[in-house]
Amino acid sequence: MKTNNHPDTVLIIDFGSQVTQLIARRIREAGVYSEIVPFQSAAEAFERVQPKAVVLSGSPHSTIDIGSPRAPDAIFQAGIPVLGICYGEQTMCAQLGGKVEGGHHREFGRAFLEIEDESALFEGVWAKGTRHQVWMSHGDRVTEIPKGFRVIGTSSGAPFAAIADEKRKFYAVQFHPEVVHTPDGAKLLRNFVHKIAGIESDWSMSAYREKAVASIREQVGDKKVICALSGGVDSSVAALLIHEAVGDQLTCILVDHGLMRKNEAADVVAMFREHYNLPLILVDAADRFIGALEGEADPETKRKTIGRLFIEVFEEEAKKLGGAEFLAQGTLYPDVIESVSFTGGPSVTIKSHHNVGGLPDRMNMKLVEPLRELFKDEVRVLGKELGLPDHFIGRHPFPGPGLAIRCPGGVTREKLEILREADAVYLDEIRKAGLYDAIWQAFAVLLPVQTVGVMGDGRTYEFVCALRAVTSVDGMTADFYHYDMSFLGRAATRIINEVRGINRVVYDVTSKPPGTIEWE
Ligand SMILES: Nc1ncnc2c1ncn2[C@@H]1O[C@H](COP(=O)(O)OP(=O)(O)OP(=O)(O)O)[C@@H](O)[C@H]1O
Ligand SMILES: O=c1[nH]c(=O)c2[nH+]cn([C@@H]3O[C@H](COP(=O)(O)O)[C@@H](O)[C@H]3O)c2[nH]1
Numbered sequence: 472m473k474t475n476n477h478p479d480t481v482l483i484i485d486f487g488s489q490v491t492q493l494i495a496r497r498i499r500e501a502g503v504y505s506e507i508v509p510f511q512s513a514a515e516a517f518e519r520v521q522p523k524a525v526v527l528s529g530s531p532h533s534t535i536d537i538g539s540p541r542a543p544d545a546i547f548q549a550g551i552p553v554l555g556i557c558y559g560e561q562t563m564c565a566q567l568g569g570k571v572e573g574g575h576h577r578e579f580g581r582a583f584l585e586i587e588d589e590s591a592l593f594e595g596v597w598a599k600g601t602r603h604q605v606w607m608s609h610g611d612r613v614t615e616i617p618k619g620f621r622v623i624g625t626s627s628g629a630p631f632a633a634i635a636d637e638k639r640k641f642y643a644v645q646f647h648p649e650v651v652h653t654p655d656g657a658k659l660l661r662n663f664v665h666k667i668a669g670i671e672s673d674w675s676m677s678a679y680r681e682k683a684v685a686s687i688r689e690q691v692g693d694k695k696v697i698c699a700l701s702g703g704v705d706s707s708v709a710a711l712l713i714h715e716a717v718g719d720q721l722t723c724i725l726v727d728h729g730l731m732r733k734n735e736a737a738d739v740v741a742m743f744r745e746h747y748n749l750p751l752i753l754v755d756a757a758d759r760f761i762g763a764l765e766g767e768a769d770p771e772t773k774r775k776t777i778g779r780l781f782i783e784v785f786e787e788e789a790k791k792l793g794g795a796e797f798l799a800q801g802t803l804y805p806d807v808i809e810s811v812s813f814t815g816g817p818s819v820t821i822k823s824h825h826n827v828g829g830l831p832d833r834m835n836m837k838l839v840e841p842l843r844e845l846f847k848d849e850v851r852v853l854g855k856e857l858g859l860p861d862h863f864i865g866r867h868p869f870p871g872p873g874l875a876i877r878c879p880g881g882v883t884r885e886k887l888e889i890l891r892e893a894d895a896v897y898l899d900e901i902r903k904a905g906l907y908d909a910i911w912q913a914f915a916v917l918l919p920v921q922t923v924g925v926m927g928d929g930r931t932y933e934f935v936c937a938l939r940a941v942t943s944v945d946g947m948t949a950d951f952y953h954y955d956m957s958f959l960g961r962a963a964t965r966i967i968n969e970v971r972g973i974n975r976v977v978y979d980v981t982s983k984p985p986g987t988i989e990w991e
C-alpha cells in the first residue's frame with residue numbers, strides 16, 4: 472500500500488556515498504519530491520513509496536566484493552526509470568548482466584566527458600561530439616555493459632562513463648551529476664526527472680505548507696500541543712505551521728535560562744506575541760539554571776544539567792496546562808537521515824547536544840514534527856512563506872545551552888553579563904560591516920584566563936575574550952571565517968573599550984575538525 476503523501480516521488484537508494492544528500496537537493500530544486508532510503512530498507516521503501524523513478528547513489532563499497540550492497544531486483548522490473556550514479560552504475564551493470572572490474576584507471580576529481588551519442592539524458596544540455604567537465608571519484612569501472620544498453624559518453628578512465636537503455640529508461644553515469652563540480656549536472660538530473668520520468672514540478676513550499684497544515688490537523692485532532700520555542704529558525708517555523716493548523720490548541724514555551732543573548736528573550740516574545748498572536752509562555756528560570764551551574768566546570772556536566780532542567784521546566788509547564796497530548800519539535804530531514812544512515816554506526820560522543828529529543832520518552836507525549844521532510848534552506852523558504860521577517864529567517868544558529876558553553880569552566884552571573892555585552896558588540900560590528908549573512912555562525916567566548924593590560928596609564932588584570940566566526944553548510948564541518956585584519960582590530964577595540972572586565976581579544980582560527988564550533 473502506498474503510504475507516502477506525495478504522488479510523484481523519486482526514491483534515492485543510498486549505498487553510503489558522501490554526497491547522497493546532494494542528489495535529493497538537486498531533485499527537489501527541480502521541484503520534485505525525493506526521499507533517501509538506506510539500501511538495507513530499500514525493498515520495503517520501494518513498496519511503500521511507489522516512486523515514479525529511482526536513483527542509485529555512489530558508495531565506498533566495491534561491487535566486486537562478496538556481500539557488497541545491491542539494489543532490490545524489483546526496481547528493475549517495475550517499468551520505471553532508473554538512474555545509476557557511480558557505484559549505482561556499477562551495481563546496475565553487475566545486476567543486469569554486465570561486468571565491473573577493479574581498475575588501474577582510477578579517476579578522482581575533475582575529468583572530461585566526450586559525448587558519443589545523443590540521449591534524453593543530455594537533451595538540450597550536451598550535444599554529440601562535445602566535451603564537458605564532470606567530477607569523478609571511482610576506482611572500479613564497468614568493462615561490459617548489459618544487453619540493451621549503449622554508450623553515450625566516455626572519459627579517459629571510463630569507456631562506459633555514461634550509458635543508456637532508452638527502451639527500459641535505464642541510465643547510468645560513472646561521474647557525479649549531483650556535485651557542483653559537474654557544472655551541468657543539475658540539468659541532467661532535471662532531464663531525468665522531467666523528460667525521462669515525466670514528473671512535473673509540484674514540490675514547492677506553498678504546496679508543502681498546505682499539505683503540512685492538513686496533516687497536522689489530522690494528527691492532532693482537538694488535542695493540546697506544546698512546543699519548545701527558542702526563537703531559532705526551526706522551532707519558530709514549526710510553531711507557526713502548527714499554529715496555522717490548530718490555533719490555540721498550541722502553547723509555546725520559551726525558557727529564559729539566563730543564558731540567552733542580549734535582548735533575545737524579549738525580542739522573541741515581542742515577535743510572536745505581537746505579530747502572530749501566538750500563545751506563548753515565557754518562563755523565567757534564570758536563577759534555577761545559573762544556580763545549578765554555579766561552581767560546575769566540567770563541560771559534559773554543564774550540558775547535562777541544562778538538559779535536565781529543560782525537561783523539568785517543560786514537565787511543570789505541561790502540568791500547569793492540564794497536560795498536553797503532543798510535543799512539537801523542529802526535527803529536520805538531515806537529522807532523520809543521520810539517525811537511519813547505515814554509515815552512522817556507533818560513534819563516540821563528542822558532546823551531549825541538548826535537544827528536546829529526550830523529552831517524549833520522559834513525558835509520555837506523542838511527537839509532531841512538521842519539518843522532518845525538509846532541509847534547513849527549505850525551512851527558511853517556508854518561514855518566508857509564513858511571513859517570518861528576514862532577520863529572523865537568516866539568524867545564525869544558537870545552541871540550546873546558550874552562553875553557558877561559551878564560558879569555559881565555571882559560569883557565574885558576572886561572567887555571563889560580560890560575555891553577553893561582548894557578544895552584542897561583536898555582532899553589531901559584524902552587521903555594520905555587512906558580514907552577517909556571509910558568516911554561518913559567529914559569537915564571543917569568555918576565557919577563564921586573566922591577563923595584564925594597561926588602560927589610561929593604569930594596570931588592568933582582566934579576562935580574555937575569544938572571537939569565533941565560521942563558514943559551514945550544516946555545522947558538521949566548518950572553516951574559520953577569513954576576516955580582514957582591520958575588521959578584527961575594530962571589533963577588538965570596541966569590545967575592550969565598551970565592555971568592563973575584558974582587556975584582551977583573540978581570534979580563533981581553528982576549523983572543524985579538528986576543533987568543534989563551540990568551545991565546550
Ligand atoms: N530557550 C529555549 N526555550 C525553549 N526551547 C528551547 C530553548 N532552546 C532550545 N530549545 C528547543 O531545543 C530545540 C533545539 O535547538 P536548536 O538550536 O537545535 O534549534 P532551533 O533553536 O529551533 O534552531 P537553530 O538551529 O536555528 O538555533 C529547539 O528547536 C527548541 O525546541
Ligand atoms: O541546539 C543545540 N544544542 C546543543 O547542545 C548544541 N551544541 C552545539 N550546538 C550547535 O551545533 C553546531 C555544531 O556545534 P559543535 O561543532 O560545537 O558540535 C553549532 O551550530 C552549535 O552552536 C548545539 N545546538
Ligand SMILES: NC(=O)CC[C@H](N)C(=O)O
Nearest residue numbers: 529530557558609610611
Ligand atoms: N563514488 C563511488 O560510488 C565509488 C564506487 C566504487 N567504490 C569505486 O571506487 O569505483
Ligand SMILES: [Mg+2]
Nearest residue numbers: 701703869870
Ligand atoms: Mg537554537
